[in-house]
Amino acid sequence: MDELMEILEELRPDVDFENETALITDGVLDSFDIVALVGELNDAFDIEIKPNNLVPENFNSAKAMYALIEQLQDE
Amino acid sequence: MEKSVLCRLNSVSEKYPGKTAFRDTENSLTFGEFNELTRSVGTYLSGIVSPGSPVAVMSGRHVYTPACFLGAVRAGCFYAPMDGDMPVARLNQILGVIKAGVMLVDRAHLETAESLDFDGTIVVTEDIINTPADDELLKSREDGIVCTSPLYVIFTSGSTGVPKGVITSHQSLMTYIDSVGKVLSIDDTDVLGNQSPLDYIAAVRDIYLPLSFGASTFIIPKNEFAVPAQLFDTLNRERITTLCWSVAGVELPAKLGAFDVSKPEYLKKLCFSGSVMPCKYLKLWQENLPDVLYVNQYGPTEATASCTYYVVDEKVDDDTVLPIGKPYDNYRVFLLNEDNTPTEQGKIGEICVSGPILALGYYGNAEYTQKSFVQNPLNPNYRELIYKTGDLGSMDPDGTLRFHGRKDRQIKHLGHRIELGEIEEAAKKIEGVLDCCSLYNKPKEHLYLFYTGSATSKDIVISFRKNMPAFMVPRKLVNLDKLPTLPNGKIDMQTLKSYFK
Numbered sequence: 001m002d003e004l005m006e007i008l009e010e011l012r013p014d015v016d017f018e019n020e021t022a023l024i025t026d027g028v029l030d031s032f033d034i035v036a037l038v039g040e041l042n043d044a045f046d047i048e049i050k051p052n053n054l055v056p057e058n059f060n061s062a063k064a065m066y067a068l069i070e071q072l073q074d075e
Numbered sequence: 076m077e078k079s080v081l082c083r084l085n086s087v088s089e090k091y092p093g094k095t096a097f098r099d100t101e102n103s104l105t106f107g108e109f110n111e112l113t114r115s116v117g118t119y120l121s122g123i124v125s126p127g128s129p130v131a132v133m134s135g136r137h138v139y140t141p142a143c144f145l146g147a148v149r150a151g152c153f154y155a156p157m158d159g160d161m162p163v164a165r166l167n168q169i170l171g172v173i174k175a176g177v178m179l180v181d182r183a184h185l186e187t188a189e190s191l192d193f194d195g196t197i198v199v200t201e202d203i204i205n206t207p208a209d210d211e212l213l214k215s216r217e218d219g220i221v222c223t224s225p226l227y228v229i230f231t232s233g234s235t236g237v238p239k240g241v242i243t244s245h246q247s248l249m250t251y252i253d254s255v256g257k258v259l260s261i262d263d264t265d266v267l268g269n270q271s272p273l274d275y276i277a278a279v280r281d282i283y284l285p286l287s288f289g290a291s292t293f294i295i296p297k298n299e300f301a302v303p304a305q306l307f308d309t310l311n312r313e314r315i316t317t318l319c320w321s322v323a324g325v326e327l328p329a330k331l332g333a334f335d336v337s338k339p340e341y342l343k344k345l346c347f348s349g350s351v352m353p354c355k356y357l358k359l360w361q362e363n364l365p366d367v368l369y370v371n372q373y374g375p376t377e378a379t380a381s382c383t384y385y386v387v388d389e390k391v392d393d394d395t396v397l398p399i400g401k402p403y404d405n406y407r408v409f410l411l412n413e414d415n416t417p418t419e420q421g422k423i424g425e426i427c428v429s430g431p432i433l434a435l436g437y438y439g440n441a442e443y444t445q446k447s448f449v450q451n452p453l454n455p456n457y458r459e460l461i462y463k464t465g466d467l468g469s470m471d472p473d474g475t476l477r478f479h480g481r482k483d484r485q486i487k488h489l490g491h492r493i494e495l496g497e498i499e500e501a502a503k504k505i506e507g508v509l510d511c512c513s514l515y516n517k518p519k520e521h522l523y524l525f526y527t528g529s530a531t532s533k534d535i536v537i538s539f540r541k542n543m544p545a546f547m548v549p550r551k552l553v554n555l556d557k558l559p560t561l562p563n564g565k566i567d568m569q570t571l572k573s574y575f576k
Contacts, residue, residue: 011550013533014540024301030545031300032323032489035330051304051332059301 001066007040008062017062024056034059041065047072079220079245083286084110084145091263091289097138098313099294104138106289112142114208116179116200117149121212123196124177126151126219129228129438131175131193132274133157133166133184136294139200140273141282143179144227151216153225155240155438156274159184164542165238167192169230172240172439222246228438229276231376232493232547234484236500240438241276241376247432251379252283254403258370258384259317259344263289266341268315270295270324276376277349277490280319290317300324303333310339318342321349321490329356334363348372348381350487351478354395361390373399373478376492377447377462379432382406383476399468399478406430408476410468415452418470423479426468427451429461486515488522491546498524498547505530505538510558512566513549516575524549525571527558551576 008017015028023029029037037059038049047069058068077083087096092107104112120130130147132154134140140156147154155173157166159180166187170178176195180188188197226245233239255261261284269292271277281292293313299306306328310318318325325347328334345360345367352371361369374382385400402408410424411417418424429451436444451459467479484495498513507530514523524535532552539548553574559567 013536024298027298029301030297031327032546034301035327036550038331051336054302054304054331056298056302 001062003044004041004062004066004069007037007044008065011037011040021061023061024059029059041069045069045073076222077249078222079148079217079224080145080226080249080283080286081148081217081220083249083283084113087286087289094263094289095291096285097141097292097294099137100296102138104142106285109138109142109145111208112139112204113145113149114213115204115206116143116146117213117216118209119198119203119206120147120150120152120177120179121209121216123198124150124152126216127224128152128177129155129173129175131155131157131170131173131178132180133159133178133188134181134200134273135159135183136273136297137181138294139181139204143181143200144282145286147179148220148226149213149216151219153227153242155228155230157230158272158274158544159187161544162540162542163187163190165544168238169240172230172237173228174439220245222249223435225435229274229376231276232485232491232497234494234496234500236497239440239443242435242438243376243379244435247379247434248279248283249287250405250431251381251403252280252287254405255280255319255346255372255381255384256284256288257404258386259319259346259368261288261290261317265290265316265344266314267292267317267319268295268310268313269293270300270318270320275491276380277319277321279380280346284317284319300327303328303331304336307333307337307339311337311341314341315339316341317344317346319346319348322347322352323349323490325360326353326356329359334359338363342367344368344370346370346372346384348374349490349492352397354391354397355393357387357395357397358391358393361387371397371399373466373476374428375462375464375466377434378406378428378464379434382408382428382432385475396477398471398475400476401474403432406432410470411452411463417453420470420472423467423469425482426464426466426476426478427461428464429459433460433462486517488515488520489546491544493522493547498522498543498549501539501543501547502526502535502549505535507531507534512558512568512571514568514571514575516551516572519575521550521575522548523551523553523571523575525553525555525558525574527555530554 088106088110096106096109228240230238269281369387371385372381407429495513502511509528511526559570
């Protein structure tokens with residue numbers, strides 16, 4: 001989780017990732033943030049985020065992203 | 076000859092009164108309904124603003140926004156669109172340049188509008204859309220427009236730190252729309268999928284191709300670009316045939332693997348512009364949709380959207396570099412050397428443009444206008460203005476143009492045009508930033524800011540988010556004890572570039 005928070009902090013230091021729960025739904029992260037983020041997460045966690053993982057529920061909060069990462073690492 | 080886009084709106088709404096003009100996820104307007112809306116808005120505005128004035132429009136991604144634009148035109152005025160998601164400081168800068176007496180906003184943007192440095196009248200669209208149309212008043216306003224009257228002012232990055240408002244006339248816009256419509260063979264069976272923000276130059280196709288050819292436009296919600304599978308579903312649900320997108324927009328679904336899930340079944344034409352297309356992504360589109368017409372476009376806002384086009388008639392490879400092609404109909408494009416002599420075939424020169432598509436200049440900035448729009452140095456005999464784009468190009472024996480980058484420090488990032496100087500001007504205003512240099516790592520699409528001083532990267536990003544559009548926020552911040560310099564004292568950008576990660 002720390003590593004994820006570090007990546008998020010670097011990507012968007014202006015966003016409160018501890019508490020935000022509607023990052024995609026409210027448009028806090030835009031499509032260009034997502035492209036950059038997917039690349040970084042794939043590299044950092046050695047996973048492959050697929051297009052069907054790219055739904056708001058998986059990216060609306062740091063917690064949801066972490067759950068997705070764990071799920072993909074298990075596969 | 077048509078004097079204004081209103082001629083087109085009048086005839087299209089007569090020919091296709093019941094056909095869909097614009098749709099978003101919630102609402103849909105036929106040409107007839109759209110036309111009536113513009114007449115109501117136009118009648119209301121005519122009562123409070125004199126013809127030939129700017130009307131600022133701040134309105135969201137929905138069908139009423141183009142109706143506000145054309146409503147301002149019905150009042151004999153021109154519109155200056157503003158993206159309400161931009162920081163207040165940026166919106167204030169734009170208002171400071173355009174000095175409009177009236178701002179038309181949708182209810183969702185009323186609060187933002189009221190927080191701006193604006194002492195004119197704020198009009199809420201929802202309050203005036205039922206204004207009964209006054210035929211006589213509207214006719215007199217329409218009669219006052221000539222084809223060289225301004226249609227809109229669109230703002231773009233300025234190296235001095237203040238955005239520049241490029242003024243486009245009715246004639247220029249119609250010339251471009253006719254030319255691009257011909258290349259894409261747009262007709263009343265086409266459905267366009269709008270990606271560009273409606274305040275941005277790229278949206279003129281999505282707004283005016285319907286008004287000119289009876290096509291329809293669906294305004295795609297911004298969020299869907301972050302959810303690629305949903306994006307393609309939307310294109311299929313709406314049976315979208317034509318996309319005029321920024322290169323960044325075309326790259327997105329390819330980058331996020333959208334083709335692994337589905338593909339746009341109805342798509343026939345895809346034209347893209349804004350920056351150089353990395354062909355590894357275009358290749359993915361071509362492999363999945365081999366029968367689609369792909370068109371590469373090139374051109375600055377100052378020459379009305381795009382001035383050259385290239386129909387991609389080959390299968391591209393990862394490292395293919397697409398030409399920018401040949402001038403659109405009624406555009407003159409040629410190359411000049413540094414010393415104002417014509418550039419020889421095959422050699423590199425500055426791309427220059429002339430013709431009826433030349434912008435009327437930068438709003439309220441005669442000095443900058445005179446510097447950028449100049450007499451053609453090859454023509455001593457009569458007045459012929461040209462725009463020197465600052466882009467470098469070369470010409471093949473068959474007249475096909477190729478693009479070779481910029482003369483100056485303007486870049487294209489995420490589909491937007493940015494002056495690196497403007498990033499630096501903004502950074503220097505932040506407390507704790509002493510000196511700085513902004514550079515662009517193009518392969519990785521990272522906007523860098525190298526700086527000295529005690530500010531943290533968080534301080535800087537927060538200040539940028541507050542003052543600048545999102546695409547102008549540096550992605551990588553590097554704090555240095557000292558910026559490297561060349562013997563002449565200038566910043567050594569090559570050394571800084573070696574710090575790219």
